[in-house]
Amino acid sequence: xTEEPLLPACPPLHRPAxxxxxxxxxxxLRAAGARPVPGGFAVDVWLYADPPAxxxxxxxxxxxxxxxxxxxxxxxxxxxxxxxxxxxxxxxGQADAGRHLLSVFPERPADGAHPALPPLxxxxxxxxxxxRLRTECPDPGACSTPDEAVAPVDPSPVHDYLARDWRSxxxxxxxxxxxxxxxxxxxxxxxxxxxxxxFAHIGDLMHYQLDRVATEAxxxxxxxxxxxxxxxHLVDYEVxxxxxxxxxxxxxxxxxxxxxxxxxxxTAVADEGAGLGFVLEQGRSVHPGLGEIALYDxxxxxxxxxxxxxxxxxxxxxPSSAQGAPWLTAGDRLVFEVVDPxxxxxxxxxxxRVLGTDWPAVGAVGRPRFRDPLPSRRAxxxxxxxxxxxxxxxxxxGLPLYRVRWxxxxxxxxxxxxxxxxxxxxxxxxxxxxxxVPAHHGRLVGGPxxxxxxxxxxxxxxxxxxxxxxxxxxxxxxxxxxxxxxRMEVRAALPxxxxxxxxxxxxxxxVTSPGRLACVLEFEDHEPxxxxxxxxxxxxxxxLAGGVAARYETGGGxxxxxxxxxxxxxxxxxxxxxxxxxxPVWRTVPSLVARNPLPxxxxxxxxxxxxxxxxxPEAFAVTxxxxxxxxxxxxxxxxxxxxxxxxxxxxxxxxWPLIRTVVDLLDAPDAAADRAARLASLGxxxxxxxxxxxxxxVAEGAPVGLLIGLRLCALPGNDPEAVRxxxxxxxxxxxxxxxxxxxxSRLELGKPVYVSAALAAVAAVPGVDAVExxxxxxxxEAPGTVHEVIRVGAAEIPVLDDDPARPERGRLDITVRGGT
Numbered sequence: 001x002t003e004e005p006l007l008p009a010c011p012p013l014h015r016p017a018x019x020x021x022x023x024x025x026x027x028x029l030r031a032a033g034a035r036p037v038p039g040g041f042a043v044d045v046w047l048y049a050d051p052p053a054x055x056x057x058x059x060x061x062x063x064x065x066x067x068x069x070x071x072x073x074x075x076x077x078x079x080x081x082x083x084x085x086x087x088x089x090x091x092x093g094q095a096d097a098g099r100h101l102l103s104v105f106p107e108r109p110a111d112g113a114h115p116a117l118p119p120l121x122x123x124x125x126x127x128x129x130x131x132r133l134r135t136e137c138p139d140p141g142a143c144s145t146p147d148e149a150v151a152p153v154d155p156s157p158v159h160d161y162l163a164r165d166w167r168s169x170x171x172x173x174x175x176x177x178x179x180x181x182x183x184x185x186x187x188x189x190x191x192x193x194x195x196x197x198x199f200a201h202i203g204d205l206m207h208y209q210l211d212r213v214a215t216e217a218x219x220x221x222x223x224x225x226x227x228x229x230x231x232x233h234l235v236d237y238e239v240x241x242x243x244x245x246x247x248x249x250x251x252x253x254x255x256x257x258x259x260x261x262x263x264x265x266x267t268a269v270a271d272e273g274a275g276l277g278f279v280l281e282q283g284r285s286v287h288p289g290l291g292e293i294a295l296y297d298x299x300x301x302x303x304x305x306x307x308x309x310x311x312x313x314x315x316x317x318x319p320s321s322a323q324g325a326p327w328l329t330a331g332d333r334l335v336f337e338v339v340d341p342x343x344x345x346x347x348x349x350x351x352x353r354v355l356g357t358d359w360p361a362v363g364a365v366g367r368p369r370f371r372d373p374l375p376s377r378r379a380x381x382x383x384x385x386x387x388x389x390x391x392x393x394x395x396x397x398g399l400p401l402y403r404v405r406w407x408x409x410x411x412x413x414x415x416x417x418x419x420x421x422x423x424x425x426x427x428x429x430x431x432x433x434x435x436x437v438p439a440h441h442g443r444l445v446g447g448p449x450x451x452x453x454x455x456x457x458x459x460x461x462x463x464x465x466x467x468x469x470x471x472x473x474x475x476x477x478x479x480x481x482x483x484x485x486x487r488m489e490v491r492a493a494l495p496x497x498x499x500x501x502x503x504x505x506x507x508x509x510x511v512t513s514p515g516r517l518a519c520v521l522e523f524e525d526h527e528p529x530x531x532x533x534x535x536x537x538x539x540x541x542x543x544l545a546g547g548v549a550a551r552y553e554t555g556g557g558x559x560x561x562x563x564x565x566x567x568x569x570x571x572x573x574x575x576x577x578x579x580x581x582x583x584p585v586w587r588t589v590p591s592l593v594a595r596n597p598l599p600x601x602x603x604x605x606x607x608x609x610x611x612x613x614x615x616x617p618e619a620f621a622v623t624x625x626x627x628x629x630x631x632x633x634x635x636x637x638x639x640x641x642x643x644x645x646x647x648x649x650x651x652x653x654x655x656w657p658l659i660r661t662v663v664d665l666l667d668a669p670d671a672a673a674d675r676a677a678r679l680a681s682l683g684x685x686x687x688x689x690x691x692x693x694x695x696x697x698v699a700e701g702a703p704v705g706l707l708i709g710l711r712l713c714a715l716p717g718n719d720p721e722a723v724r725x726x727x728x729x730x731x732x733x734x735x736x737x738x739x740x741x742x743x744x745s746r747l748e749l750g751k752p753v754y755v756s757a758a759l760a761a762v763a764a765v766p767g768v769d770a771v772e773x774x775x776x777x778x779x780x781e782a783p784g785t786v787h788e789v790i791r792v793g794a795a796e797i798p799v800l801d802d803d804p805a806r807p808e809r810g811r812l813d814i815t816v817r818g819g820t
Contacts, residue, residue, distance in 0.1 A: 008306070008309070008312070008418055009415075010300040013300060015028075015123060015299060016030075018299075018394050019049065020048050024048070025121055025393045025394060026122055028125075029046075029047060030126070032046070034133045040094075041091040042091070043102065043131055043133075045088075046084070046087075050085045051085060051086060052120065055104070055120070056078050058076055059105075059117060060105050060117060061077060063100045063103075064100060065096055065804065066097075068732070068812075069096035069804065070095070073091075074089050075090045075091065077090070097721050098132075099132055100130070101128055102130070103128045104122065104128075106119055107120070123393070123394065164204070165207070166201060166204040169199075174193075174196065219231040222609075223609075225522075225606075226524065232612055235617070235620050236619070236625035236626075237615070238483070239612050240606065241479055241606050242470060242476055242479055242604060243480065243556060243557075243602060243603060244479060244486065244557075244560055244602075245278075245441040245556075245561050245600040245602050246441070246602045247562075247596045247598055247599070248436045248439070248596060248597060249268045249436070249438075249567065250597050251284075252288075252291045252370055252592070252593040252594075253291065253591060254592070255288045255359055255367075255368035257591050261284075261285055261286070262592075264282055265279060265444065266279075266570055266573075267442075267443060267571045268439060268569065268570050268571075268596070269568075270562075270568060270569070272588055275443065276441070276562070277442065278439035278567060278600070279443070279478075279486070280439050280570075281437065281440065282437050284435065286435045286592065287320065287325060287326050289318075289320030290328070290433070292317070292371070292432075292433060293317055293320075293434065294317065294351035294431060295416075295431065295432060296312075296395075298392070299395070300419060302417075303417070303418040305412060305417075306412075307412055307414050308411045310412075312403075313404075314401070314402050314403075314404055315400065315401060317353075319358055328384060328404060328434055329387055330384055330385055330387055331384065332383075333383050334383075334384055334432050334433070335380070335381045335433045336379060336380045336381075336416055336431075337374075337377070337431060338379075338429070339371040339428070339431055340428060341428070341429045342361055343361070348420070353400070373565070378413070378564075378598075382410040382412075383407065383410060384406055385405050388403050389401070389402055389403075390403040433597075439596075440486055441556060441560030441600065441603060442478030442486055442556070443475070443553060443554050444487065444553050445466040445552060445583070446550070446552075446581070446582070447581055447582060447583030447584075448581070449465060450466040450550060450552070451465060451548060451549065451550045452465050459534070461530055461532050461533070462530070462531040462548055463528045463529070463530055464477065464529040464550070467529050468528055469527065470556075471605075472526075475554040475557075476555065476557060477555075478554060478555040478556050485504070485521065487552055488504050489501075489552065490504065490549075491550070491580060492542040492547075493543065493547050493548075493549075494543055499580075502517050502519055502533075502548070503516065503517070505518045508520055508534065508535055508538045517540055518539065519533045549580065551580065556603065557603055557606075558604055558605050559603065561601060561602075563599050566595075566596060567594055567595050568594065569589075570589045571589065572586070572588075572589050573586060627686060627689040630649060630650050633648040633659050633661045637682050637686065642665060643663050643682070644703075645747070646662065647662055647747075647749030649662075649794075653695050656695045657694045659697075660699065661682075661699070662701035662795055662797065663682060664701055664797050664799065675700060679698050683696070699795070701797045703797050703798075703809060704779075704797065705779040705799055705800070705811070706753060706777070706800045706810045707779055707812075708775065708813070709774035710727070710758075710759075710771055710814045711771075711814075711815050712724070712727060712769075712772075712817070713769045713771075713818045714768065714769060714819030716818065716820070719767075719819060720816040720818070722767070723819060724814055724815075727762045727765050727816075728814060730764070731761060732800075741757060741758060742799075742801075744797075749794075750792060750794040751792070752791045752792065755773065755776040755787065755788055755789070755790065758776075769818065773786060774786075775813065777790065779808065779810065779811070800812065
């Protein structure tokens, strides 16, 4: 069941007056009330004007139950003339407690069994009303339980190892010499002592190398970050490296100028030539008409976009309506900012597209300009999923309105005033801004000097000189959260002249093509990053005659988490067309402002090695990467997309142990070929994590919906509706963090369901005095059947989701008596 989009919360001042006016252009719902009648309920609906006869059609009406409630249907509708003209809706049967949402549909398309209904003009803000079918039930309450405390993890032990030095070796050799020749000369000038001291020196060097090898051979004592990363990789633990911060860069072209073209790789900075910059990840044409867009205020004085809104209506500015001017499309990013309207009358004229007010503000010399955001109001950014023209029957003729929508993940975090609001003291209003581009912390470097051979003559190793040492004045390499560089271009010159691209891989062992030139990027705590082409016999050395060149982005770490509006300029690399070896030459893009309306987030420093030593040995227990037990197989498959739940059982294939995993696919397609492909992909997933010597198969299980009917008696002084909601919360699946009794993880393949567990869970709910079992059966059994144990087949999975949108997956019927 999809949620209705949040519409603006506007006080009913001007629009109701227009709806009451004689000959109004639209209708609107004003009030609704329910009353019991024999066999069901009657819902009386009043409009702002006399209802038209076309509303006496049940298909135009819908009653949506509260969360988890049973859907009810509108059986009849008629226009009642006395005592006041209104619509009377007839509801048959019983309904759940709580608020229902009454909706009217201004138009209905034909559905095969019924013809299309003619459209009716309706106010988009007044097509829904809350209505309570059981007026004795108070508003449902809400409660939450605190998070459980996490037990501390004991630190792993650290072992100390002794080493042999020059003095101990010399003393041991002298002791051996005296035992072999008691009359030996032990003076420092004796040649035997000189040779003995040389042997002690060679032994000291050899023991130092042995100690270094032994030190790097254990996670607890390894000092090099590369060694710690390799140890952690043995248990599938990825060592977190530094990550570059990300933000949105808002590009604003001069309103008096034309379109400005920016390209991918341009860098936004705070000051000209600053070392800290944010690289644009996309190029676009920056049109001034998208720099400031008015929100439609629906003709009201105090209209606001509520918190959680996922849509709004925009007024297309006059500059963006010119021939060939761009407009918003799906996929564009939109920023909402609160500004001071300055001249309120001019702002309203601009929002209404009054002729002569193309821009909302002008400067001292009459040049149009953009208004600055209020620093006390946080901006919001969304990614548009839909842009469509919109018509409001009460709007002024010719006003171009567009409805824009975005995903629920981008829902507005707070309310934003769509019309001028003076409630906080000074006037404020929200505007939308286009021309927003994602960017990450980084600076492109290239040319001679950015790459040099590593110290010590290590073959096939090159130091990223410009990256420096993070924490010691160096900026590091700009990395994604996954540890992959945003930009790392490496080329090696062949002796014959041409250059070839060098692939950057996570490990040299990943190179499967013989003769392929590849390199890895390695990080150390006290050295600049290193490009390594080979390790021992693994990898290929680049040609020595041609040399190696690179271009990469520097940056990253928590230093990139800059506050909002810390950036203001955009720089362009004017030497990009001169070739790979040309160092970047940055020039400021004129007539363009580049700022970040939101703080940059996601920048992090590399994880300290002590943290890796603490977390890596136990990480496999937190996030399993291998499947050994039947529970491991079920968990591995259940994490895959499109899987509702999974259970596994152990058996034998005749020659090998066999673990058979039965899955419950979420919204599985009807086509058998599609289901087979999904099951095959799950089988491949298990092949990567199963234990050697064990076969693994995946089959689609048959979900069996259960029905549990209970009658509760609430203690005096308790709200019956609150008790009912608490009982439902205890039984419903819930979430992985707070699972209920019928969570998929607690319902196993082929395992029976004991009804006593449900009775005990409900009896433990505060405010419950007694529990009576009315029904406990499979959905396919006769009503009224009561089983103490509900049994399922070997390939069946019991489910009880209590989701009205999917009734075949089980249902809970709970009624409450007593209480207040």
